[in-house]
Amino acid sequence: MSIYRIGIDVGGTHTDAVLLDQNNTVLSETKSPTTEDVATGIYNAMHQIITQANVPRKEIKYAMLGTTHCTNAIVERKRLNKVAAIRIGAPATLSVKPLIGVPEDLREVLGKHVYLVRGGHEFDGREIVPLDEDHIYQIAEEIKGKVDSIAITSVFSPVSKSHEERASEILREVLGDHIPLSLSSEIGSVGLLERENATILNASVVNVAKTAADGFINALKSEGIDAKVFFGQNDGTLMSIEYTVKYPIFTVACGPTNSLRGASYLSELTDAIVVDVGGTTSDVGVLVQSFPRESSLAVEIGGARTNFRMPDLVSIGLGGGTVIRTKADGEFTIGPDSVGYKLQEKSLVFGGDILTATDVAVALGKVEIGDSAKVAHLDKDLLNRMYTKMVSLVEEAIDKMKTSADPVPVILVGGGSVLLPEQLEGASEVIRPEHSGVANAIGSAISQVSGQIEKIYSLDEIGREKALEHAKLQAKTEAINAGAAEESLVIVDVEDVPLAYMPGNATRIRVKAAGDLAQFEIKELV
Known part of the structure; x- marks a missing residue:
């Protein structure tokens, strides 16, 4: 019996899907518009690849999803859990309150149940003061029925996590095993405020992750598929549903990392720069031994500084749907806004009324998409200047990611990569592998x-x-x-x-x- 696997990656413009056999050969692929509710787009893409490949559904045994559900929920401040944030660090950290520096609208949502408890450790592992267990019991009684997720952060817990673990034992004793607990020692690095933010954000998207997982499983079941489900995480690898629901924050930025992993697999290169051009942005990352290079800097998510692992990426506002505006003096601006998943409604080559990066490439004969007659009237000199600027934006991003002036291989992936030329400044070679348009879904499937x-x-x-x-x-x-x-x-x-x-x-x-x-x-x- 053959074993097949599905890989799906949800982007801002398209939901990409592939079906692979046990040798990781692509049997079918599709780019389906991302829908407002996300789940419909996932189901549509999945139905298309299964219908195209026409393989027995009972032999599809794995399904992998790279999703923006959690990222979107944080950015939009919607569908977040009711969180209790408990910091174990009094009296040492009383001068700096939890969620300080976080945007006010996010603090209003996540800062309703914030507690400071005596305890924590010094940087060498010594106790600052013993954990105030009575206070933890008191908090547990107070938040019963009011919150559905808890974030626990202790001072220097990466050195000693004993206070976090004891606090979690007490909370489970009072509240039961059903309430999700996020421990900062399992999520972030050294640096109290950033680690605390990451832990609170993790606690805030547990329900979103559960809903995404249930929706994906139900979509599979509706197709008659009983597969083991995995989610993409932001280091370019996969995690089980149980792990996803415990650490949903690790799904943030998994889309670009899936693209990097897919690019490595398709090009058979282990070390290179990858340019993933989507409908809204271009993400530039670095492959090191087939995995994304990790960022060494604090990363903001929804305006909150965090310090958990994230890929080292440069994102620029250039994609297939990027809006280009001309001015009366012959100058122009590129982005940063995009028509996104409405490209096939709004773009000139599809009968719309908005000039996009895709229109520029079609008008100059760089790519055949839509109806080129609809952009034939545009001024060629102006279009050439626009295209030169588009390419230079990508070249500048590549230059930022390099660690030396030496040329390096550049792999182009993503649906919008067809807009870019065969040669780029700073690249020793430009590789556009077969199936590059769905590299993100392939990266999800083969990870x-x-x-x-x-x-x-x-x-x-x-x-x-x-x-x-x-x-x-x-x-x-x-x-x-x-x-x-x-x-x-x-x-x-x-x-x-x-x-x-x-x-x-x-x-x-x-x-x-x-x-x-x-x-x-x-x-x-x-």
Whole structure:
């Protein structure tokens, strides 16, 4: 019996879908307009690829989804959980309240139940003061029935997470096992405010993740498919539904990372720059050993600074639907707004009345889309200047992502990549692989499952060798929990940064392990 897998990636303009066989050969692909409710677009795309391929539905055993559900919910301030934010850090952190610096409209939604509790640790692991357990019990009684998700952040929990874990035990004792708890030690890095923000945001989108997961499973069932479902996460790997609902924040920015993974697979390159041109933006990222390079900077999500892992990306407001406006003096502006998923209604080549980047490329004969006669009247000199500016925007973004002046391979993917030329400044070669238009969906379908651990160790106590060994074991355990097959696990990244300002010869170790999907269904069939 053959084993097939579905990969779907939801973008702002299109929902891309592919169906692969067990050799990862593309059997069918589609770009379907993203719908306002997202779920309809997912179902439409999935129905199209299954109908095209005409494979037995009972042999489709895996389904992977890269989704913008959680990102959109945070940005739009909609469908968020009622969150209780508990910081364990009094009296040391009383001067800086939780959610400080977060936009007021987001703080109004997430800051209704904020608590400061005595406890926390110093940077060397010593207790500031013992955890005030009575206060935790009091909070648990107070929030009963008022919140449906809890974020717990303790000072220096990446060094010692004992207070967070004890607080979670008390909350479960009082409130039961059904209420989701987000612990900052499992989500963010060192840096209290950013880690706290990331944890609160994670707690806020648990219901959104559950709804997305249920919707995807129901869409599969409506097609008669009983598949194991995985979600894309922002390091270019997959996670199980259980893991997704626990750590939904890790789905943020999974679209560009899926594109990077798909680009690596399609081009057979492990190290390159990838330009993913969509309908609204172009995302430029870097492949390092087939995985996206990670950002070392704090990243804002919906206006809130966070410090959990995110891909290192430069996004520019240039896509197939980018609006181009001309001025009376012959000058013009490119974007940053886009007609998005309404490209086939609004763009000139489709009978609309808005000049887009697609119209410029069609008018200059760079690509054949829509009706070129509808843009034949446009001034060629002006169009050439527009196109030159479009290309230079991409070249500048590529230059920002390079670590040296040397030319590097550039892989073009995404539906809008057809707008770009075969040569780009700073590129040793420009590669546009087959199926590049749905690289994001392919990246979702072929991705491995990973686990990552980031922890501070005192080398005086444990020694470097044992610290690394412990971190690698923890990372592998995380990967297995996320759905990876134990026998296929490999360590794909190790970072060891000495912390000179901390006593005990301290070092921060970050390890990522990745492996193939655990073959649950195949075992059942044998």
